Structures are given as C-alpha cells and as structure tokens.
Amino acid sequence: MEHPQRRRRATVHDVAVEAGVSRGTVSRLLNGQRYVSDEARQAIEAAIVKVGFVPNRAARSLVMRRSQAIGLIVHEPHSLFVEDPNIGSILLGANETLSEADYQMATLIADSARDIARLGNYLSGGLIDGVIIVSAREGDAITRAVTRLDIPAAYVGHPRDIGDAAYVAIDNRSAAAAITTRLRETGRSRIGMIAAALDRDSGADRLAGFTDALGETFDPSLVESVPLYSYGDGQAGMRALLARHPDIDGVFASSDAVAAGAMDILQAAGRRIPADVGVVGFDDSSWAMRCDPPLSTVRQPAGDLGRAAAAAVLRQVEGAPAPGGGTVLDCPVVWRSSA
Incomplete structure (x- = not known):
C-alpha cells in the first residue's frame, strides 16, 4: 500500500520568493523588528497565507530571547483553586489580555513546599518571560525567587514586602468597613466576623476594616479565624461563633463562599436570615446568588484584576521599567436580602 507523500513544510525562503523580498526582510x-515598509509587509503577509507558512515559535524564541509565555502562579490549595470563582475570573481576565498580545499563559499552582521548590527551579529556567502572582503571603518563597531572578512580575493583591513591584488590588479595608457599617445600620448589635486567610493582605485588611467599622463596640470574641476562603471553613467558623455567642445577630463573612457555609449552619440551627441574623459576604461571586436569600456582598472585579496584572507584566517584558506602585480598582457594596 502506498502512503501519500507528506507535504513539505513551507519555509521563510518560500515566503521570501513568493513576496519578492529578501529572507532578511521576512525575518x-x-x-517584530522595524524598518519593514508597508508595501513589503503587505506582500509578506499575503505570501504567508498563500504558501501556508507557520512560524517556528521555538526558533523565534531563541532569536528574541523570549518564550512568549507568562506564568500565572496561584499560591492556594488545589481544592480552593477549583472552588473559588474569583481565581477562575482572574485567570480568564489575564488570559484575555495575554492572548491579545500573542502570549501564552502557563498556570502554575503552589499548594505545598514541594510545589514552591519546583516552581523556583522552573522560574530559573527561562521558560517564561514574566509572572502574575495571586495570593502571595508576606515572606513568600515565591516572592523571594522572583526578586532574586529579577523576573518581570505583577501581584494580584498587595503583600507588604514586595517593595516597588507592580501590583493590582482593591481596597479591602475600606470595602469591609463599608459593608460592616451598612450591616450595623440595619439595627444589629452583636455582629461577628468569620475572618479567613489572615496570613495574606486581603484577609488581614478585611478584618481591619471590620474593626474600624465597629470602633469601641468591637469585641474580639466575636471574631473567628479560619484558614481559607472556603465553604467548609465558613461552616466551621459559624459553628464556633454560635457556640460562643448564641445571641449573635449579624455576621460578616470575609468571602462569599465563607458566607454560604455560615448561612447553611445558621439555618440548620433554626436561625432565620435576615430576620434573626443578617449575613454579608465579600466578592459578589457566583456563590452570592446560590445563597437563599441572595447574599449582600462587596463586588470584587476579579476579571479586571487579571487583565490589569497581565498588562503590567507585558509592559515590563517590553522594556518599560516597573511602575513603582500599584493600581487600586473600585469595589462597591451590592445590597441584597441576606441582611
């Protein structure tokens, strides 16, 4: 049986002959270099289509010393990566901006010390041109590796030890204070908080905002700290608060997923929402509309955070200096019937 002959792959030489220009002009x-006339560019683009030329990305990367790839590092457990819709929205927003610039995004999850060590080796290999870092903690080994290797980087969030590195964030403290104040204005007097992720800036700032809003009436025994922005941690935190303070009449949960877990525990205990207990969250994610009643919350523009972080990295890759500061996006309160 005869096998059909494989078609020869078109080369730069084929494009140059078809376009009537030199190979150097095609290259x-x-x-992406300058000094190619509009006439030559149009002829080359038409020739590429006609001969079916596909650029060799690997060879181009060697010439340009770029991989055309940006890493998005998520420092969260695998379970939260799947559960938290904000991470997905950040990822999609970043990918949109990178795709428009003809860059590939490599998603990297850091769930353990072994993951972090592996990432350090990966970053040093020149396989990516820059990184977007989500959920970094202060003293993070990933931050140290990025700083040591001098890789273009942008953070989603604002860890306090990143110096003048680029970051994109929201004002977690002011937003937490605003929604706590509004909850208090509904007549609640025993307001508690399920405070998640206090090892990173977002969690610590949301607790600070809650404290600001309550002022002299703040009672630390009405705060229950939990590790993650997760539904299960919301359940655990609410059980602990109810055991200590069965008279609680308001709850600020530091994410929508945490609020959803808290609401299920309250309702299982016979507490009506909002008649007996008002509940508010943070994010305005898909969790907010799964709740019954729908959740009052803070709208976090997760997709915009991803897009802005990707743009900040690309500017650095193209040679612009690190901006020496951050971008802070608006995050309004969205009021629904849970409070």
Missing part, C-alpha cells in the same frame, strides 16, 4: 517582520 525582520516575523521578529
């Missing part, structure tokens, strides 16, 4: 255009 300059493919490598």
Whole structure:
C-alpha cells in the first residue's frame, strides 16, 4: 500500500520568493523588528497565507530571547483553586489580555513546599518571560525567587514586602468597613466576623476594616479565624461563633463562599436570615446568588484584576521599567436580602 507523500513544510525562503523580498526582510517582520515598509509587509503577509507558512515559535524564541509565555502562579490549595470563582475570573481576565498580545499563559499552582521548590527551579529556567502572582503571603518563597531572578512580575493583591513591584488590588479595608457599617445600620448589635486567610493582605485588611467599622463596640470574641476562603471553613467558623455567642445577630463573612457555609449552619440551627441574623459576604461571586436569600456582598472585579496584572507584566517584558506602585480598582457594596 502506498502512503501519500507528506507535504513539505513551507519555509521563510518560500515566503521570501513568493513576496519578492529578501529572507532578511521576512525575518525582520516575523521578529517584530522595524524598518519593514508597508508595501513589503503587505506582500509578506499575503505570501504567508498563500504558501501556508507557520512560524517556528521555538526558533523565534531563541532569536528574541523570549518564550512568549507568562506564568500565572496561584499560591492556594488545589481544592480552593477549583472552588473559588474569583481565581477562575482572574485567570480568564489575564488570559484575555495575554492572548491579545500573542502570549501564552502557563498556570502554575503552589499548594505545598514541594510545589514552591519546583516552581523556583522552573522560574530559573527561562521558560517564561514574566509572572502574575495571586495570593502571595508576606515572606513568600515565591516572592523571594522572583526578586532574586529579577523576573518581570505583577501581584494580584498587595503583600507588604514586595517593595516597588507592580501590583493590582482593591481596597479591602475600606470595602469591609463599608459593608460592616451598612450591616450595623440595619439595627444589629452583636455582629461577628468569620475572618479567613489572615496570613495574606486581603484577609488581614478585611478584618481591619471590620474593626474600624465597629470602633469601641468591637469585641474580639466575636471574631473567628479560619484558614481559607472556603465553604467548609465558613461552616466551621459559624459553628464556633454560635457556640460562643448564641445571641449573635449579624455576621460578616470575609468571602462569599465563607458566607454560604455560615448561612447553611445558621439555618440548620433554626436561625432565620435576615430576620434573626443578617449575613454579608465579600466578592459578589457566583456563590452570592446560590445563597437563599441572595447574599449582600462587596463586588470584587476579579476579571479586571487579571487583565490589569497581565498588562503590567507585558509592559515590563517590553522594556518599560516597573511602575513603582500599584493600581487600586473600585469595589462597591451590592445590597441584597441576606441582611
């Protein structure tokens, strides 16, 4: 049986012959260099289509010393990566911006010390041109590796030890204070908080905002700390608060997933929402509309955070200096019937 002959792959030489230009002119255009006339560019682009030329990305990367890839590092457990819709929205927003710039996104999850050590080796290999870092903690080994290797980087959030590195964030403290104040204005007098993720800036700032809003009436025994922004931690935190303070009449949960877990525990205990207990969350994620009643919350623009972080990294990859500061996006309160 005869096998059909495999079609020869078109080369830069084929494009140059078809376009009537030199190979050097074709190479300059493919490598993004200047000094290619509009007439030559149009002829080359038409020739590429006609001969079916596909650029060799690996070879181009060697010439340009770029991989055309940006890493998005999520420092969260695998379970939260799947459960938290904010992470997905950040990822999609970043990918949109990178795709428009013809960059590939490599998603990297750091769940353990072994993951972090592996990531350090990966980052040093020159396989990516820059990184977007989500959920970094102060003293994070990933931050140390990025700083040591001098990789273009942007953080989603604002850990206090990143110096003048680029970051994109929201004002967690002011937003937490605003929604706590509004909850208090509904007549609640025993307001507690399920405070998640206090090892990172977002969690610590939301607790600070809650404290600001309550002022002299703040009672630390009405705060229950939990490790993660997760539904299960919301359940655990609410059980602990109810055991200590059965008279609680308001709850600020530091994420929508935490609020959903808290609401299920309250309702299982016979507490009506909002008649007996008002509940508010943070994020305005898909969790908020799964709740019954729908959750009052803070709208976090997760997709915009991802897009802005990707843009900040690309500017650095293209040679612009690190901006020496951050971008803070608006995050309004969204009031629904849970409070």
